[in-house]
Amino acid sequence: MATNISVCLSFDFDAISVWLGSLNAASPSAISRGEFGAVATERLLQMLARWEIRSTWFIPGHTIDTYPDLVGRIVDAGHEIGHHNYCHENPISLSLEEEKRVLDRGTDAIRRITGRPPEGFRSPAWDLSPHSLDLLLERGFLYDSSLMGNDYTPYYCRIGDVPAKDGPYVFGREVDLVEIPVTWGLDDFPAFEWLYGVNQGLSAASQVYERWAGDFDYLCEFAGKGVYCLTMHPQVIGRGHRLLMLDRLVDHMKERTSVSFMAMAEVAREWKRSHSATPAQETRCMLFSTDSCKPWSYDEAKK
Numbered sequence: 001m002a003t004n005i006s007v008c009l010s011f012d013f014d015a016i017s018v019w020l021g022s023l024n025a026a027s028p029s030a031i032s033r034g035e036f037g038a039v040a041t042e043r044l045l046q047m048l049a050r051w052e053i054r055s056t057w058f059i060p061g062h063t064i065d066t067y068p069d070l071v072g073r074i075v076d077a078g079h080e081i082g083h084h085n086y087c088h089e090n091p092i093s094l095s096l097e098e099e100k101r102v103l104d105r106g107t108d109a110i111r112r113i114t115g116r117p118p119e120g121f122r123s124p125a126w127d128l129s130p131h132s133l134d135l136l137l138e139r140g141f142l143y144d145s146s147l148m149g150n151d152y153t154p155y156y157c158r159i160g161d162v163p164a165k166d167g168p169y170v171f172g173r174e175v176d177l178v179e180i181p182v183t184w185g186l187d188d189f190p191a192f193e194w195l196y197g198v199n200q201g202l203s204a205a206s207q208v209y210e211r212w213a214g215d216f217d218y219l220c221e222f223a224g225k226g227v228y229c230l231t232m233h234p235q236v237i238g239r240g241h242r243l244l245m246l247d248r249l250v251d252h253m254k255e256r257t258s259v260s261f262m263a264m265a266e267v268a269r270e271w272k273r274s275h276s277a278t279p280a281q282e283t284r285c286m287l288f289s290t291d292s293c294k295p296w297s298y299d300e301a302k303k
């Protein structure tokens with residue numbers, strides 16, 4: 001069957017910020033878990049270069065300011081840099097003013113390292129406040145990647161939903177912000193990262209391979225068209241046995257000739273070009289088409 005599949009490998013380079021910002025843990029032991037993210041990033045950059053794959057990195061401003069040289073090398077290798085707040089703050093824990101400040105500070109850090117504002121946003125813990133989508137729109141973001149309203153098909157975000165409980169849920173209006181959907185099942189953190197009393201993690205890599213490859217195979221065999229978005233964290237995926245699993249998965253994906261590995265901004269732009277804002281129901285029924293997508297060329301980016 002002819003397929004037309006875009007694969008997005010995305011990396012949330014939280015480093016130390018997730019321990020300080022989300023988990024409020026500043027012990028040398030906790031910090032060292034974040035530090036490992038820098039070690040693993042070196043390995044991932046080598047693997048991405050070997051695969052000739054362009055990926056997307058959501059990087060908190062705190063990581064950019066802590067590891068400017070390493071983040072500069074991610075930029076130099078041609079990868080996309082997306083927004084991930086400043087110190088991995090969860091938007092629902094912030095006031096409106098605080099959320100604005102964190103967004104703008106994160107953007108400033110990205111602009112310093114790339115020379116331009118980010119096009120994409122991924123919320124830490126994939127949580128959005130009642131204000132988040134409005135703030136992203138105001139700031140001209142192209143896409144968000146924090147919601148789970150579809151699996152293989154991007155869609156337009158909505159504003160103005162009414163979460164009624166005594167009647168049907170009321171859907172708001174679509175806005176000019178593309179959603180590239182995510183899911184916890186295609187995220188390495190819950191599968192692998194052990195957190196005392198919170199998350200068991202430490203799954204066998206073979207088990208995770210089965211889940212990740214299974215979702216990809218379903219897309220190829222049954223959905224036929226769409227985007228497959230994998231969310232990984234260098235400090236989690238960067239352990240030896242997990243990198244071997246990822247290498248095996250990418251090999252498996254590359255066996256399909258109609259698969260293109262793309263940065264998420266490219267996917268969002270291509271999807272938006274062929275899907276103008278429409279009534280919510282119509283958009284949700286459309287299949288994602290990437291007929292006009294051009295695979296990114298590693299050699300071009302290195303020029």
Ligand SMILES: [Zn+2]
Nearest residue numbers: 012014124125
């Ligand atoms: Zn994160």
